[in-house]
Amino acid sequence: MAETENRPSNFIRNIIDADLAxxxxxxTHTRFPPEPNGFLHIGHAKSIVLNFGIAQDxxxxxxxxxxxTNPEKEDIDYVNAIKEDVNWLGFKWDGDICYSSNYFDQLFxxxxxxxxxxxAYVEFSSQEKIREMRGSLKLPGQNSPYRETSPEENLxxxxxxxxxxxxxxxxxxxxxxxxxxxxxxxRDPVIYRIRFVNHHQTGDKWCIYPMYDFTHCISxxxxxxxxxxxTLEFQDNRRLYDWVLDNISIESRPHQYEFSRxxxxxxxxSKRKLNTLVTDGHVEGWNDPRMPTIAGLKRxxxxxxxxxxxxxxxxxxxxxxxxxxxxLEACIREDLNEAAPRALAVVDPIKLVIENLPDGHVEWIDAxxxxxxxxxxxxxxxxxxxxxxxxxxxxESANKKYKRLVIDKEVRLRNAYFVKAxxxxxxxxxxxxxxxxxxxxxxxxxxxxxGRKAKGVIHWVSASEGVEAEIRDYDRLFxxxxxxxxxxxxxxxxxxxxxxxxxxxxxxxxxAEAQQGYQFERLGxxxxxxxxxxxxxxxxxxxxxxxxxxxxxxx
Ligand code: ATP
Ligand code: MG
Numbered sequence: 375m376a377e378t379e380n381r382p383s384n385f386i387r388n389i390i391d392a393d394l395a396x397x398x399x400x401x402t403h404t405r406f407p408p409e410p411n412g413f414l415h416i417g418h419a420k421s422i423v424l425n426f427g428i429a430q431d432x433x434x435x436x437x438x439x440x441x442x443t444n445p446e447k448e449d450i451d452y453v454n455a456i457k458e459d460v461n462w463l464g465f466k467w468d469g470d471i472c473y474s475s476n477y478f479d480q481l482f483x484x485x486x487x488x489x490x491x492x493x494a495y496v497e498f499s500s501q502e503k504i505r506e507m508r509g510s511l512k513l514p515g516q517n518s519p520y521r522e523t524s525p526e527e528n529l530x531x532x533x534x535x536x537x538x539x540x541x542x543x544x545x546x547x548x549x550x551x552x553x554x555x556x557x558x559x560x561r562d563p564v565i566y567r568i569r570f571v572n573h574h575q576t577g578d579k580w581c582i583y584p585m586y587d588f589t590h591c592i593s594x595x596x597x598x599x600x601x602x603x604x605t606l607e608f609q610d611n612r613r614l615y616d617w618v619l620d621n622i623s624i625e626s627r628p629h630q631y632e633f634s635r636x637x638x639x640x641x642x643x644s645k646r647k648l649n650t651l652v653t654d655g656h657v658e659g660w661n662d663p664r665m666p667t668i669a670g671l672k673r674x675x676x677x678x679x680x681x682x683x684x685x686x687x688x689x690x691x692x693x694x695x696x697x698x699x700x701x702l703e704a705c706i707r708e709d710l711n712e713a714a715p716r717a718l719a720v721v722d723p724i725k726l727v728i729e730n731l732p733d734g735h736v737e738w739i740d741a742x743x744x745x746x747x748x749x750x751x752x753x754x755x756x757x758x759x760x761x762x763x764x765x766x767x768x769x770e771s772a773n774k775k776y777k778r779l780v781i782d783k784e785v786r787l788r789n790a791y792f793v794k795a796x797x798x799x800x801x802x803x804x805x806x807x808x809x810x811x812x813x814x815x816x817x818x819x820x821x822x823x824x825g826r827k828a829k830g831v832i833h834w835v836s837a838s839e840g841v842e843a844e845i846r847d848y849d850r851l852f853x854x855x856x857x858x859x860x861x862x863x864x865x866x867x868x869x870x871x872x873x874x875x876x877x878x879x880x881x882x883x884x885x886a887e888a889q890q891g892y893q894f895e896r897l898g899x900x901x902x903x904x905x906x907x908x909x910x911x912x913x914x915x916x917x918x919x920x921x922x923x924x925x926x927x928x929x
Contacts, residue, residue, distance in 0.1 A: 381423075381427050381431060381686055382686065382689065384633075384689060384690035384691065385633075385690070385691065385692070386424070386428075386601070386603060386631055386633065386690055387428070389601070389631060390402055390428065390432065390601060393600070393601075394432075399600045401432065401433065401434045401435070401600075402428050402429065402432045402434030402435070402600050402601060403429075403434055403435045403436070403437075403597070403598055403599050403600045403601075404424075404425040404426075404428050404429055404434065404435075404436045404437075404599065404600070404601055404602075404603060405425060405436060405437040405438070405439050405472070405594065405597060405599050405602070406418075406421055406422050406425045406426065406436065406437070406438055406439070406460070406467075407439045407440075407441045407474075407590070407593075408440065408441065408456050409440070409441045409442065409443075409444060409447075409448065409645075410440050410442055410448045410449065410450075410452035410453045410456060410574070411444065411447040411448050411449075411452060411645055411646070411649075412452060412645030412646070412648060412649050412660070413452065413455050413456070413459070413645070413648070413660040413661070413665075413667045413668065413669050414455075414456055414459045414460075414667060414668045414669075415643055415645070415648065415665075415666045415667050415668065416636060416638060416643070416666045416667075416668070416671065416681065416684075416702070417635055417636040417637075417638075417643040417666075418459075418668070419463060419636075419668060419681050419682070419684075419685055420635075420636045420685050420688065420690075421603070421605075422460060422463055422465060422685075423463070423682050423685035423686070424603060424633070424685075424690055425603060426460075426465040426467075428601070429468070434600075435468040435469075436465075436467060436468060437467055437468060437469065437472050437597055437599070438456075438457070438460055438467035438471050438472065439471075439472035439473065439474065439593060439597065440453055440456070440471070440472070440473045440474065440475075440575075441474050441586065441589070441590065441593070442473050442474050442475045442573070442574070442575060443474055443475070443583050443584055443585065443586060443589050444583070444586075445569065445571045445572065445573040445574065445583065446569065446571050448573075448574055449574060450574045453574065455660070455669065457471070458669075459668040459669060459672075462668065462672060462678055463668065463678050463681060463682060464678045464679075464682065472593070472597060473575050474584075474589050474590075474593045475573060475575040475576050476575075477589070477592065477593055477596055478576060478579075478580055478584070480592070480596060481584045481588065481589060481592055482536070482584075484588075484592055484618075484622045484624070485532065485547060485565060485566060485584070485588070486529060486532065487622050487623065488549060488550075488565075488621060488622065489525055489528045489529050489532055489547075490525050490529065491525075491621065492525050492550065493549060493550050493551075493621055494528065494532075494547055494548065494549050494550055494565065495518075495520055495521055495522075495523050495528050495547070495548055495550055496520065496523065496528050496531040496532055496535065496545050496546070496547055496548075497518055497520050497545060497546050497547070497548045497562075497564070498520055498544065498545045499518060499519070499520070500543075501543060504518070504546075504564070507553070508553075508558060508561050509553070509558075509561065510558075511558070514553060514554040515553035515554065515558075515561040515562070516553060517553050518548070518562065521550060521562070531545070532547055532566075535547070535566070535568055535581075535582050536580070536581070536582050538570070538581050540568055541568070542567075542568045542569060542570055543568070544568065545568070546564045546566060546567045546568065547564070547565050547566035547567075547582075548562045548563065548564050548565065549562060549563055549565050549588070549614075549617070549618070550562055551563070551614075551617060555613075557610045557613050557614075558610070559587065559610050559611050559613065559614050560613055560614060560617070563585070563587060563588075563614060564585055565584060565585050565587070565588035566582050566583070566584050566585065566588070567582065567583060567585065568581055568582050569581065569582070569583050587611055587614045587615065587618070588618060590602075590615070591614075591615040591616075591618045591619050591628070591630075592618065592619070592622070592624070594628040594630075595619055595624045595625075595626045595627065595628055596624075596626070598626045598628075599626075599628040600628060600629075601628070601629060601631060602615075602628045602629065602630045602631070603630075603631055603632075603633060604630060604631075604632055604633075605632060605633065605634065605635045606632045606633065606634050606635065606692065606694065607635070608630065608632055609632050612630045612632070615630050616630075632692065633690045633691065633692060634690075634691055634692055634693055634694045634695070635694070636688060636697060637694070637695065637696045637697065637856075637858075638666060638696070638697050638699060638702065639696055639697065639698050639699050639855040639856070640699055640850035640851065640852050640853075640854070640855055640857070641666040641699070641850070641851055641852065641857070642666065642852075642857055642858055642863065643666065643858070644858065647858065647863060648660070648665060648666075648667065650864070651665070651864075654864065656864060656867055657851075661673045663675075663846070663848055663903075663915045664848050664851045664871050664872065665851075668681070672889060673889065673903065673904075673915065674848070674901070674915055674917055675706070675710075675889060675891045675899060675900065675901030675915060675916075675917030675918075676706050676917065677706065677709050677710075677713075677891070679709055680705040680706040680708075680709040680710075681705070683705045683708075683709070684701065684702050684705040687701060687705065688701070696855065696856065699850065703918045703919075706899070706917060706918050707899070707918050707919075707920075707921070710891045710893060710899045710917065710918070711893070713891070714891040714892050714893045714899055715743040715744060715750060715753075715892055715893070716741075716742070716743060716744060716745065716892065716893045716895050717879065717880055717882065717883055717892040717893070717894055717895070718741075718755060718788060718789075718833050718834060718835050718879070718880045718894070718895055719833075719835060719843070719845070719877055719878065719879040719880065719883070719894040719897060719900070719914070720762040720763060720764055720833065720834065720835045720840075720877055720878050721764070721845045721847075721875050721877035721894075721897060722764050722765045722766065722875065722877075723762035723763070723764070723765070723835075723877065723878055724762065724763060724764075724765045724768060724806050724807060724808065724809060725760055725761070725762060725807065725808045725809070725837060726760070726761050726762070726763045726768075726779075726793070726808075726809045726810075726811055726834065727759065727760050727808060727809070727810050727811070728759050728760075728761070728793060728811055728812065728813050729796070729810050729811065729812055730812045730813060731758075731759040731813065732759070733759060734759065735758060735759045736756050736757070736758045736836070736838065736839060737756070737757045737758070738754040738755070738756055738757075739754065739755050739756075739757050739789055739790055739818070740752045740753075740754060740755075741753055741754075741755045741788075741789040742789075753882045754882070755789060755790075755836075755880050755882070756836040756838075756839035756840075756880070756881065757787075757790050757791075757836060758836040758837065758838045758839055759838075760836075760837040760838060761787070761834045761835060761836050761837055761840075762834060762835050762836075762837050762840065762878050763779065763787075763809070763832055763833070763834050764832070764833070765806065766778075767779055767785075767832045767833075768780075768795065768798070768806060768809050770798065776829075777829050777830030778829065778830050778832055779793070779795050779809065779811075779829070779832060780795060780829065781795050781796065781797070781798070782794065782795065782796070783795065783829050784814075784826065784828050784829060785828050785829050785830050785831065785832050786817070786828040786830070786831045786832075787813075787831075787832060787833075787834050788831050788832065788833045788834065788895055788896075790818065790834070791813040791814055791815065791817045791818055792813065792814040792817040792822065792826075792828055793811040793812065793813045793814075794811055794812050794813075794814075795809050795810070795811045796810050796811055796812060797809075797810050798810065832896070833894075833895045833896050833897070835878040835879060835880055836880070836881075837878070839881055840878040840879060840880060840881065841878065841879050841880075841881055841883070841884060841912070842876060842877070842878055842911050843876075843877055843878065843879045843883070843911050843912045843913070843914055844874060844875075844876065844877075844907045844911050844912070844913045844914070845874070845875045845876070845877040845900070845914050845916070846872060846873070846874055846875075846903070846913060846914065846915050846916060847872075847873045847874075847875070847898075847916045848871060848872055848873075848915070848916055849868055849870055849871045849872075849873070850868055850871065851867065851868055851871050852866050852867060852868055853866050853867070853868045854866045876911075877914075879894075879912070879914070883902070883912070883914075884912070886901075886902035886912070887902065888901075888902055888903065888904030889901050889902070889904065890902060891917055893920070894914075896920070897920070898916050898917070898918060898919040898920050899916070899917040899918050899919075899920070900914040900915060900916050900917060901914065901915055901917055902914055903915050
């Protein structure tokens with residue numbers, strides 16, 4: 375049961391299997407609990423695939439719950455973006471969307487229960503003082519002077535907090551646990567604080583908001599979550615999770631299990647830091663194709679299948695590590711190699727004039743959309759007297775290793791004819807501007823009768839029928855593998871992470887749909903951005919490079 379073809383087993387699935395076998399639960403109920411304070415990133419995809427994947431494979435349920443206890447940082451736009459991203463990845467949550475804020479009334483009631491039991495108190499010390507009294511890993515904390523206030527008095531004060539009688543920061547509610555605990559999170563953690571801010575779900579109903587550690591476990595219990603999966607940094611907080619549930623009257627009893635976060639080289643995995651990149655204008659927005667966000671990956675041309683495949687390959691463990699970008703890229707490359715139609719584009723053009731064609735000649739050639747998938751059909755590609763080829767595909771002279779166009783030598787134009795270069799023009803700086811050649815009309819789709827071989831195959835686009843486009847090539851966003859370790863990660867941004875070029879595309883690409891991936895032959899995988907630039911030219915984003923190269927010229 376645990377291991378399916380699509381999803382290998384892991385320690386969490388082993389725990390679930392044991393729980394089900396022991397009759398502890400009849401089924402599974404997981405949840406994905408993002409805070410709506412930014413767009414989701416690929417790290418969240420790992421959690422989504424884990425939580426929703428368990429529901430799919432065990433016939434269980436999975437909730438989408440917004441953990442929305444921090445209204446200053448949150449926004450309804452993030453709520454909507456997150457919903458869209460979860461859907462795009464191919465997952466459906468069970469029932470209505472949940473919000474921790476739906477439970478504010480119940481949470482308030484549980485806080486009252488703790489107060490009545492003498493397990494929570496209203497604290498009037500300053501934040502600084504609270505920090506000081508908390509102690510350190512070496513030093514135990516000190517009891518607050520407010521720790522012994524009576525439950526009646528605390529209840530009255532807590533109600534006054536709710537009724538707006540105190541200023542922000544003037545007081546807060548703390549759980550009364552153990553100031554000498556070796557787990558700092560157990561040293562009378564704050565569970566409610568005052569914030570006079572409007573909440574995207576509850577408006578101005580509340581001026582006190584519960585803290586994450588108090589909210590999360592209760593939300594899990596109220597939703598009958600069986601296995602509450604979170605990342606390793608909450609390991610210590612599991613004590614607090616259990617303490618809260620042990621001390622309130624609630625029947626359901628979820629358990630928290632921690633797994634390691636996904637870290638990806640050369641990028642960041644934190645909504646807060648990604649937000650800085652957006653607000654400081656280092657990227658175009660949350661969906662900039664260089665961003666590790668789901669929205670960025672989507673715009674870059676990643677498919678949902680490639681992202682979920684990546685999550686499957688990285689697995690779920692308790693070991694912190696850094697995953698190479700190449701692993702993510704391999705997933706989309708494999709996907710597109712199978713599924714992406716081929717197309718011709720030239721990104722650094724020089725002109726090639728075919729002298730033995732009449733002026734104005736245009737001929738529409740059938741070109742296969744995929745080299746080994748006939749079922750993907752063909753398209754018409756215009757071949758004309760003047761075409762563009764890549765600057766790097768021509769040299770005046772070269773040795774045998776250079777499998778491209780050289781004076782007096784022949785190459786095949788992809789899907790078209792053999793051409794032989796005869797001469798070329800240069801500008802004043804010595805840059806080649808135009809190459810003149812002759813084509814062999816007997817070589818369309820076949821080798822010449824005399825058995826001549828071409829040096830190689832090069833791609834091309836008709837100069838008269840091709841369409842100008844903006845080609846965006848992307849590189850890693852940061853120059854160091856772990857930008858999060860820098861004091862200021864904005865100092866290690868890669869200034870060359872985006873290179874914009876003017877290129878030419880074959881006209882069939884005018885019908886490209888947004889994010890549909892193509893293999894621009896010999897260049898890489900690209901997708902239409904969905905937008906045009908200021909000059910009305912279609913923008914194409916590079917998804918990932920190719921690794922393979924071609925043989926020597928029989929097509
Ligand atoms: P961020 O710092 O990016 O905001 P977070 O953990 O604070 O991350 P949440 O919105 O609270 O973000 O996370 C929702 C869920 O996604 C949590 O269960 C969290 O543990 C998980 N998650 C977040 N980042 C990662 C990651 N890099 N790898 C795996 N799971 C993650
Ligand atoms: Mg967070």
